[in-house]
Amino acid sequence: MAEDLVLDTAIRDWVLIPLSVVMVLIGVLRYFVSKLMRSTQVPDLKIVKEGQVIVRARNFRAGANFIPPRSYRARKIYFTNEENGLLHVPKGQTPNPQAQMFSDPNMAMDMMKKNLSMIIPQTLTFAWVNFFFSGFVAAKIPFPLTQRFRSMLQNGIDLSTVDVSYVSSRSWYFLNLFGLRGLFSLILGEENAVDDTQRMMQMGGFGFDPTKGLSAEKDSLDIVQHEWALPKFEHRAEAVLRKLVH
Template sequence: MAEELVLDTAIRDWVLIPLSVVMVLIGVLRYFVSKLMMRSPAASPSPDPKLVREGQVVIRARNLRTNAQFIPSKAFKARKNYYTNEENGLLHVPKEDAQKAQAAMFSDPNMAMDMMKKNLSMIVPQTLTFAWVNFFFSGFVAAKIPFPLTQRFRGMLQNGIDLSTVDVSYVSSRSWYFLNLFGLRGLFSLILGEENATDDAQKMMQMGGGFGFNPTMSLGAEKDSLDIIQHDWALPKMERHAEDVLKKLLKK
């Protein structure tokens, strides 16, 4: 049977609240540091018109692939051929151009430096914060979720506490750190606006992307995705569904 705990108010005053305040302040500070980095000439070069045009082509082709079921098959095939045909399709990239783009991406030191700066703006503060939490607040039960949870949430909410008898709804200080790390996006949107640089979850996923988005290389990948898609127009299914609903209503 799960054990019920009575949390001391000192834990709220000296663990829960300070940890939350520090996480918010670090996010706000990192936002302004990122803004300063973006204002520097080296961090914000003038965009290449060719790369911007290729990026817009990728976005349009992706929208076609995502919403293909809402247009007839004939219209989809015409648009697909406009993007993917081997002669003058917008997504067709010769092998020589793709190899040159890949070589230029890996040989550009400025691009590698920019990616390093962006990653360091997230890695360094969060590493120091985690070390601070792990050193001073390790083993604390910081809060209690006001609703029951299943045993599957134990590993997520009680990181750092090796007690299987404690109720799952209790949250350790280390888990509270991770909940703040990935759950403060809404608060930062209210404080800093929608276009803020503090979305840690998105940044962590983008860190695996190497040197970032390259439109020229993305053209070929989007072309392959558009080639293998199977078109299935949704309107006939909707009409049949509407007929079935009408028949059931008429029977009643």
């Protein structure tokens, strides 16, 4: 039988509120620190050109049905020709993003700065929470939950008799760590608010890879079924005009 607890107001004043405020301040401070550590990178001309080719191919594919068949075939060959097409990537020339990162010292340094700006504050904050607030029941969720949420909401409390809706201080730290994106978007702006989940995903990525985009766009153009829409449009316009006249 799960027990109902009466939470002391001192826990709210000295555990719940300070922990939430500190997490928000650390997130804002980490944003400004990472902004100061960010170095300006000169865009690669080859990557920019390939990105523009992808945009042109997408626009062509979106408006393909408004182009006559002969013009469509000429443009498609211009993009997808196996010899000199803009979207054709020769075999053996696919770059390795990981090797490209290690060959560029600026890119490797920026990746290291991003990782340090995330790992160091998290480590220090977790050590602070674990030392001062370990074992506290900080809050209660106002709706019932199943037993599967116990490990997520009651980290650091080894009592199976406590109701699942109670949240420990350590679990409250993790909830704030991964759930403050909405608040950061209000404080820092939508484009500047990056939560820790996205930062962890970015640790395994190495930026935009235009080669994959070229191959994917070429495959998309190959399966397009062209059907010129303008002749049918003329017939539909004539039918509409006849209905208006009559």
